[in-house]
Amino acid sequence: MEKQIKNIGKFLSLVLRHEPQHMGLTLNEEGWASVPELIEKFNQRGVRLDFAMLQLVVDTNDKKRFSFNEDKTRIRASQGHTVEVDLNLPEQTPPEFLYHGAADKYINAIRQHGLQKMKRHHVHLTADIETARQVGQRRGRPVILVIKALALHEQGHKFYLSANGVWLTDFVPPAFILFE
Numbered sequence: 001m002e003k004q005i006k007n008i009g010k011f012l013s014l015v016l017r018h019e020p021q022h023m024g025l026t027l028n029e030e031g032w033a034s035v036p037e038l039i040e041k042f043n044q045r046g047v048r049l050d051f052a053m054l055q056l057v058v059d060t061n062d063k064k065r066f067s068f069n070e071d072k073t074r075i076r077a078s079q080g081h082t083v084e085v086d087l088n089l090p091e092q093t094p095p096e097f098l099y100h101g102a103a104d105k106y107i108n109a110i111r112q113h114g115l116q117k118m119k120r121h122h123v124h125l126t127a128d129i130e131t132a133r134q135v136g137q138r139r140g141r142p143v144i145l146v147i148k149a150l151a152l153h154e155q156g157h158k159f160y161l162s163a164n165g166v167w168l169t170d171f172v173p174p175a176f177i178l179f180e
Contacts, residue, residue, distance in 0.1 A: 031085035064164035094149035101136025115172035122168035
């Protein structure tokens with residue numbers, strides 16, 4: 001059951017963040033998909049899914065990547081999209097410092113060019129050092145970067161806080177990064 005939940009979560013990430021067309025699913029401008037349509041599309045592909053299982057996947061996802069709207073008729077990824085969506089998040093004032101986990105092989109490029117959003121809509125930051133470490137170790141030896149977030153915000157950079165607690169911004173220049 002645990003493996004099934006994890007596999008559905010990975011497929012949800014693909015569909016809700018990157019390739020809704022993979023299932024013929026339509027996201028609205030804010031990234032929301034119809035829950036009944038999503039369940040129907042999963043079942044058409046031979047993946048047994050009902051609302052109870054979907055709720056379990058959303059509730060137990062370790063990174064809280066997905067959320068429902070208030071009446072649970074729509075679902076979306078909290079952040080990390082490569083498809084065009086507007087999460088309609090209000091601008092927030094970040095804490096003094098936030099963290100970003102990177103693999104050591106990327107540090108020279110980050111020192112030179114800063115943190116860039118690449119194919120995503122935003123650079124992802126966290127208020128939790130351990131989360132940054134886990135993210136950084138996905139692609140090699142982790143390096144924790146300390147981001148002078150409040151100072152960056154005071155220079156006019158916008159910050160947003162996603163539903164799952166991930167801080168989002170467009171770019172972090174090298175001058176605002178303290179390397180471990």
